[in-house]
Amino acid sequence: MPAEAFRPNAATRQRSQLDNKISMKCVDDFRLTFGNREYVPIIIGGMGVDISTADLSLVAARLGGIGHISDAMVPTISDRRYDTKYVRDKLKFYKYNVANTDKSEVQFDLALLAEATETHVRRTMERKQGDGLIFINCMEKLTMNGPKDTLRVRLRSALDAGIDGITLAAGLHLGSFALIEDHPRFRDAKLGIIVSSLRALQLFIKKSARTNRLPDYVVVEGPLAGGHLGFGMDWAQYDLATIVAEIRDWLQAQEMDIPLIAAGGVFTGTDAVNFMENGAAAVQVATRFTVAEECGLPPEVQQHYFKASEDQIEVNTISPTGYPMRMLTTSPAIGAGIRPNCEAYGYLLDANGNCAYINAYNRELEAHPDAKRLKVMDKTCLCTHMRNFDCWTCGHYTYRLKDTSHKLDNGDYQLLTAEHVFKDYQFSKDGKVALPERAETA
Numbered sequence: 001m002p003a004e005a006f007r008p009n010a011a012t013r014q015r016s017q018l019d020n021k022i023s024m025k026c027v028d029d030f031r032l033t034f035g036n037r038e039y040v041p042i043i044i045g046g047m048g049v050d051i052s053t054a055d056l057s058l059v060a061a062r063l064g065g066i067g068h069i070s071d072a073m074v075p076t077i078s079d080r081r082y083d084t085k086y087v088r089d090k091l092k093f094y095k096y097n098v099a100n101t102d103k104s105e106v107q108f109d110l111a112l113l114a115e116a117t118e119t120h121v122r123r124t125m126e127r128k129q130g131d132g133l134i135f136i137n138c139m140e141k142l143t144m145n146g147p148k149d150t151l152r153v154r155l156r157s158a159l160d161a162g163i164d165g166i167t168l169a170a171g172l173h174l175g176s177f178a179l180i181e182d183h184p185r186f187r188d189a190k191l192g193i194i195v196s197s198l199r200a201l202q203l204f205i206k207k208s209a210r211t212n213r214l215p216d217y218v219v220v221e222g223p224l225a226g227g228h229l230g231f232g233m234d235w236a237q238y239d240l241a242t243i244v245a246e247i248r249d250w251l252q253a254q255e256m257d258i259p260l261i262a263a264g265g266v267f268t269g270t271d272a273v274n275f276m277e278n279g280a281a282a283v284q285v286a287t288r289f290t291v292a293e294e295c296g297l298p299p300e301v302q303q304h305y306f307k308a309s310e311d312q313i314e315v316n317t318i319s320p321t322g323y324p325m326r327m328l329t330t331s332p333a334i335g336a337g338i339r340p341n342c343e344a345y346g347y348l349l350d351a352n353g354n355c356a357y358i359n360a361y362n363r364e365l366e367a368h369p370d371a372k373r374l375k376v377m378d379k380t381c382l383c384t385h386m387r388n389f390d391c392w393t394c395g396h397y398t399y400r401l402k403d404t405s406h407k408l409d410n411g412d413y414q415l416l417t418a419e420h421v422f423k424d425y426q427f428s429k430d431g432k433v434a435l436p437e438r439a440e441t442a
């Protein structure tokens, strides 16, 4: 188990679970309003490196909700989806540097980054049907050896290519609005932020006040979410309902009418209704969609999500971003001592070309110069492992996924369609989860 891994015990688990009051209502009794438009109040959250695919986001939009694509490692996604060669060309260009521990020279070509982002967004938006929206999740913690310039390019090219909205996530850069305030779509695109505390929201609003623009929505992400957490390793002491209530009360006192979106551990339609009856305008959900056919995870990895037991889900500190991250203990990324791939990827390099994994790797290499296979336990090469779907990040309730489908004769579980999961959130009542129609077996 990696350093500082933490699994909640029964007591902390109980404390952090929702008070599942039985409601007669379903999510479809509510609507999320932006201006004069109404949406089904279900948002599929961004899941980095093409886990929340264009296909997944398009289902949400078609059904009247909101889907996210992700802007994490877009050149890599473009290569896979649209047959470009960004990664190969970048590696070729910087090949001379592969054995060098100093990665400061490895820069992103901003024109190519813009091109890749525009391709990804435009090709997704071209396929959009229905009354819903498609947003892009912008992982601001991807510092890309040039934090401000690369972030500016990513945000502006997404707007250029017609994205409906941008959700600013992980590592919230307080000056993000200023990077796009002169963009023609600054006031028409929906702009939202993800926070895990009232303080983070207050800081962002204060810092953006100069642009005379408030966020159009605020996603309040609690400690049970997947991906990186906006909490320390004491995450189990926090609870989403409490944070949502605190932010709701503050917004009311300020007379700020900003829709609040509750995220993290909303597993059933009834969980969602409980939040909406307590001030949330919508919910953002992700874990239930990791086992949908449209999700980017390879089917064999999806089976690991289905079969995970509760004690195989941990929050650890192996992400070089410095944020705790939740993942399956069976992830191949844990302990893998591969050579850093910054010349090909390099998304986590800070402004000086440093990444915590490079240091951890070099330390192990120095300690075991003759080892055939290095083990690096405290950090992981997140770019490579997310790219290869070897870092199985997941939400806390991943162990309940097995209850949402049928077990097949061979012990595997039947994949779901995103439409089935979306509609289950939308129409289910009484804490129930609807099982899919059983697939014909060969």
Ligand SMILES: Cc1cc2nc3c(=O)[nH]c(=O)nc-3n(C[C@H](O)[C@H](O)[C@H](O)COP(=O)(O)O)c2cc1C
Residues within 6 Å of the ligand: 044, 045, 046, 047, 048, 049, 051, 070, 072, 137, 139, 169, 170, 194, 221, 224, 225, 226, 227, 228, 263, 264, 265, 266, 284, 285, 286, 287, 288, 290, 393, 394, 395, 396, 397
């Ligand atoms: C596999 C996975 C990957 C995720 N990746 C990201 C990400 O790249 N950026 C982000 O802001 N949130 C990410 N999240 C968080 C989700 O967008 C969402 O807010 C959260 O997981 C909702 O909680 P739930 O998974 O319990 O439904 C991820 C979640 C999962 C399950």
